[in-house]
Amino acid sequence: MTTHAPAAKPANPLIPGRQVGVPTTMRATVQDAYGPAEEVLRPDDIPVPAPEANQVLVRVHAASIHVGDLVSIEGEPIIARLATGLRKPTNRVPGTDVAGTVVAVGDAATSLRIGDQVFGWCTGAFAEYVCAAEDHFLPKPANLSFEQAAAVGVSATTALQLLRDRAVFGAKVLINGASGGLGSYAVQLAAAFGAEVTGVCGPRNVDTVRSLGAAHVIDYTKEDFTRGEQRYDFILDNVANHSLARTRRALTERGVLQSNNGTSGGRWFGTLGTVIKTAVVSIFTRRQAPPSIKFTTREDLLTLKAIIEDGRVTPLIERTYPLSRAAHAIEHVKTGHARGTVVLTVEAPTESKS
Structure with a gap:
């Protein structure tokens, strides 16, 4: 029995000249x-x-x-x-x-x-x-x-934009939610910028977060960073499992909290209530950064490309x-x-x- 390969789709007539092997x-x-x-x-x-x-x-x-x-x-x-x-x-x-x-x-x-x-x-x-x-x-x-x-x-460029002016050399930085898409970039970027990074994650991700460059790793099932004695110059919170005020307790006197709590919240307005609260609180204390809307840009991708190609x-x-x-x-x-x-x-x- 003879079989035949399926006929190739015709080239796309809508694409003039400068193309190769493009179907319709x-x-x-x-x-x-x-x-x-x-x-x-x-x-x-x-x-x-x-x-x-x-x-x-x-x-x-x-x-x-x-x-x-x-x-x-x-x-x-x-x-x-x-x-x-x-x-x-x-x-x-x-x-x-x-x-x-x-x-x-x-x-x-x-x-x-x-x-x-x-x-x-x-x-x-x-x-x-x-x-x-x-x-x-x-x-x-x-x-x-x-x-x-x-x-x-999106994850990498957002992490870059949130950390670029905060995770300076020598700063103590905590990343809550350190093993997720954004968090895994945040740990690496903060370490690349010379910060002393503490990552917060679940027990199965402790070794992974440490391998990303975190100097310290907190298993949230065993330790609550908001009740510890260590203080941080910058906290990037991707989880929002504590109140804003409670999280800010872990900051140094001049430290800043950046809340970035994903998609949790109600069906109609999601995290909008938290965003509004964060915006209001940021007016009265410099220790709370205002909400931040980030967009992917070519310039940020160029920065990330360089950091990636040099292995950091x-x-x-x-x-x-x-x-x-x-x-x-x-x-x-x-x-x-x-x-x-x-x-x-x-x-x-x-x-x-x-």
């Missing part, structure tokens, strides 16, 4: 409603986007998941829908942090070429191809795999899932117990497989 359709994880990932996410074939003049098309090798993806998929807190779409998601394909290979470039794109291995951010990362402005992508750090490079995005920071990946199991990966992240970052891997599109 791609596999993606999509959603048409808000809700639990296992209920609303599904695989689908959708058109491959065509890059505009200043854009590039990237064949995705890996995409990572962060807590913001949970918000955009579940639509909670509901107030967040003002940004993601009131009745249903504005963007059908979730995901932002990505790494892959450039396969097409717009006529005005000059900094990247076909074949370049890149990492960066975009809309719709949970797909075989993504399209965004060329300045959203940088050459992939040579010492990272695509999976590791995809994990450098390495992305921590707990687990990888194939794109087809995106819903399972999201549910794992939702538990709040993932060590480091969870990454989706994307196989080569059917038409390019041998």
